[in-house]
Amino acid sequence: MHNGxxxxxxxxxxxxxxxxxxxxxxxxxxxxxxxxxxxxxxVMNVFDPWARDRGKYYSTEWEPRRGAEGDSAFAK
Amino acid sequence: MLPDLIEYREWNKDPNVIQQKIPIIDTFRGKATEAIRQKGLANWALSMGRQQAGELTLQNHPQFLQNLKMPHLQSSTQQIDIAALDLLRDWERGIPHYNEFRRQYGLKQLIRFEDFIDPRLREDSPARREQEQLVKTLREVYGQHRCDESKQITKAQLNNDNSPINDYLGHPNGRMVLLFQKLNLLCSFSMLHADFSATAFLHRVFAQNFIVILGSSG
Known part of the structure; x- marks a missing residue:
């Protein structure tokens, strides 16, 4: 795939x-x-929320990546 | 799934902090250019890139799309309900009704509003209560209808005996029936939202023409 x-x-x-x-x-x-x-x-996939932790493979959990723990969007 | 509000962030401050929540409706059409100039494209990209998409669930259709201003429309409200419009488009494209889908998949068809409630749920479970509330809402939206033999509902067809097709299909005049056709409408993701105004109106109009009588109370 030619990517740019x-x-x-x-x-x-x-x-x-x-x-x-x-x-x-x-x-x-x-x-x-x-x-x-x-x-x-x-961020590998810019359509995926940027601060979400993708896990080792591709987790679908709504968890913050390292550095975004303070983001209130992840507050439970 | 669009949210109603964008969680606005700024890249040169702490991107983890939501600076403000901005209604999407204030950021498109003629307002888009001003929004980009004021806030900067990088901040918008960051804000949208980090925001979680809306959950694909019932009653989660963005409200701004249900009351979208369309000043060029020659109507009293000059606004449009996109959720209702999407349903209309589906019908015109021949999308089968919800019950017809179920039938084609070999699933049991639903015949009452209560069939939307999962019978495996415990009586006191919150999920069951939520489903019961949805069913109550559906009843309010679809309601009941009193048969009126004097009302002709189509001029395109006649009954086998050449009499006009009236409201409703040979049932006794004055009988109360449930409006329970178009189950696809009831279940459509875009349907069960907070504001029923135009959607409900459309459904009533169509239910008048496509009704199936599944129960009566009078």
């Missing part, structure tokens, strides 16, 4: 257990809104 201008870019590490290209929308966001780079660093 220039050479293919891959996510760091092995999210979901394998190498994964940076998704096209994430690349668009990084290009146009570079100030969100830190926020998007751990």
């Amino acid at each position: 201008p220039g050479p293919e870019k891959l996510e760091q590490g092995m999210p979901n257990g394998h190498q994964q290209p940076v998704s096209p929308l994430k690349r668009v966001l990084l290009r146009t809104l570079p100030e969100l780079e830190g926020e998007l660093a751990g």
Whole structure:
């Protein structure tokens, strides 16, 4: 999958257990809104709430990722 | 599933903090450009990126879509109920009724409003109480209807004996019947929401024309 201008870019590490290209929308966001780079660093799927913990594989739980524990959206 | 409110955050402050809750209705159409200029696209992207989608459940249709202003409409309210419109579109596209779906899947069809209540739930369980409340609401929306032989409901067809098809289909004049057709409407995700106004009206109009009589009380 060609995921944007220039050479293919891959996510760091092995999210979901394998190498994964940076998704096209994430690349668009990084290009146009570079100030969100830190926020998007751990986000593989930008359609998935960014502060949600995906777990080791792909948890569907509504739990905060590390660093977002104080987010009131996760308050129970 | 759209929420009614966007939990607005700012990337250059603490993104974990919801700065304010902004109604979506104040951020689209002609207001979109102003919103982007005022708050910045990065903040909107961050806010929407971090927000949880609405739960796909009953009575969770966004209210702003049920009362959407449409100033160009030549109607008294000049607004539209998108939930009702979606139901209308479904009918026109030939989506089978809820009961027809069940029949095609080989499932038992529902014949009473109470069939929506899960009989396995304990009498005192909150889930059962919630379902009973929904059934009560459905009754209020759909209500009952008194048969009126004098009212012709269609000019497109006649009965076998060439008499006009009246309201309702040979039942005794004056009999009270439940409006229980169109179960797809009752169960549609977009239907069971807090504000029934236009939806209820549409359902009544259609129920008049597509009614099936399943019970009586008079």
